[in-house]
Amino acid sequence: MNKLVEIKDLLPALVELRRDFHRHPELGFKEHRTAARVADELRALGLEVTTGVGGTGVVGVLRNGSSDRAVGLRADMDALPIVEATGLPYASQTPGVFHGCGHDGHTTMLLGTARHLARTKRFDGTVIFIFQPAEEGLGGGKAMVEDGLFERFPMNEVYALHNWPDLPAGTAATMPGPFMAAADVLEISVKGKGGHAAMPHETPDAILAASQLVAALHTLVSRRIHPADSAVLSISTISGGMTNNVLPGRVDLTGTVRTFDPAVQARIEQSIRSVAAGIGIATETTIDVEYRRGYPPTVNDPTCAEWMLEAAGVAGLKAELATKPSFGAEDFSYLLEHCPGAYLWLGQGRTDDEPPLHHASYDFNDDVIGDGIAVFTKIVEGRLSASD
Ligand SMILES: [Zn+2]
Numbered sequence: 294m295n296k297l298v299e300i301k302d303l304l305p306a307l308v309e310l311r312r313d314f315h316r317h318p319e320l321g322f323k324e325h326r327t328a329a330r331v332a333d334e335l336r337a338l339g340l341e342v343t344t345g346v347g348g349t350g351v352v353g354v355l356r357n358g359s360s361d362r363a364v365g366l367r368a369d370m371d372a373l374p375i376v377e378a379t380g381l382p383y384a385s386q387t388p389g390v391f392h393g394c395g396h397d398g399h400t401t402m403l404l405g406t407a408r409h410l411a412r413t414k415r416f417d418g419t420v421i422f423i424f425q426p427a428e429e430g431l432g433g434g435k436a437m438v439e440d441g442l443f444e445r446f447p448m449n450e451v452y453a454l455h456n457w458p459d460l461p462a463g464t465a466a467t468m469p470g471p472f473m474a475a476a477d478v479l480e481i482s483v484k485g486k487g488g489h490a491a492m493p494h495e496t497p498d499a500i501l502a503a504s505q506l507v508a509a510l511h512t513l514v515s516r517r518i519h520p521a522d523s524a525v526l527s528i529s530t531i532s533g534g535m536t537n538n539v540l541p542g543r544v545d546l547t548g549t550v551r552t553f554d555p556a557v558q559a560r561i562e563q564s565i566r567s568v569a570a571g572i573g574i575a576t577e578t579t580i581d582v583e584y585r586r587g588y589p590p591t592v593n594d595p596t597c598a599e600w601m602l603e604a605a606g607v608a609g610l611k612a613e614l615a616t617k618p619s620f621g622a623e624d625f626s627y628l629l630e631h632c633p634g635a636y637l638w639l640g641q642g643r644t645d646d647e648p649p650l651h652h653a654s655y656d657f658n659d660d661v662i663g664d665g666i667a668v669f670t671k672i673v674e675g676r677l678s679a680s681d
């Protein structure tokens with residue numbers, strides 16, 4: 294439990310607010326109701342509010358004292374296209390849209406931080422509250438950066454956190470350097486000719502070529518990447534063929550590639566192309582590879598990561614240095630490409646068999662709302678110290 298007893302009076306209303314967001318989830322770039330609610334809240338607190346930043350993004354600015362230093366705090370607002378299976382009284386009222394990643398909790402914790410800091414103001418400088426759209430795959434963070442987030446709202450550092458069900462409530466973890474992976478999309482088509490399955494000598498076999506390709510691609514991480522580096526390549530869909538006596542003319546594959554290092558990423562992309570070209574020649578098929586780069590890796594500034602962990606400790610949480618990064622991806626990475634900062638996992642696990650993020654039964658743990666506010670508050674009070 295965090296040490297901020299002075300936020301206790303804020304918590305009952307924030308639990309209600311979190312459940313209101315949960316009842317009314319919205320998909321990426323469609324967070325109109327959520328953004329309007331956020332903007333109203335921030336205006337009521339007396340912040341300068343700008344809406345429509347990078348689509349449905351909202352930025353609130355809180356100033357105090359005379360320092361020109363500024364710290365940014367970021368939350369994401371979007372939900373997922375999942376049919377909710379929690380059975381909760383505050384379950385989604387929009388069928389097929391669900392806060393299955395806890396962004397309802399993130400939005401609430403950042404609004405709670407704004408409520409707390411607007412009344413205590415124990416800092417000297419500017420706090421920039423960033424509510425971003427479309428974290429789930431659509432790059433709302435990138436949209437805000439391209440809409441001039443850092444030029445319009447200059448800041449020295451930027452911080453974010455994500456609720457983390459693998460860590461028990463009351464703990465927090467981060468680490469310097471790469472913390473979340475780059476996520477790239479792989480789409481491959483293998484084209485033969487199609488023909489009778491009893492006469493395989495008359496048609497290039499797209500099924501066999503695709504099978505060889507799957508096996509060969511899964512050797513790339515172990516054979517082409519330095520053993521001390523890390524990457525994941527997974528072929529996750531394969532489709533082709535309709536019946537037992539026909540060799541299909543085409544087989545399609547999709548997959549994902551996760552990396553932390555641009556050199557490893559480039560090596561894997563180039564290796565996928567060369568292996569595909571080789572198997573195409575060997576099997577007399579045509580193999581087309583589309584490799585799309587997605588979110589870049591989330592790379593924590595080492596000093597900011599240290600400060601964030603320290604802030605979590607000062608806030609009374611069990612602050613741990615993470616031992617390994619996650620191969621999940623996060624579009625806060627775009628903000629970290631332009632501004633030093635750090636990203637932290639906020640423990641929220643209640644039981645050992647807590648459903649994971651993106652599971653239809655997942656629900657943000659309201660007990661950690663105060664923990665998130667405490668971490669953000671201590672970051673602001675530490676980095677914009679009024680006593681400096
Ligand atoms: Zn998610």
Ligand SMILES: [Zn+2]
Nearest residue numbers: 394395396455
């Ligand atoms: Zn998320």
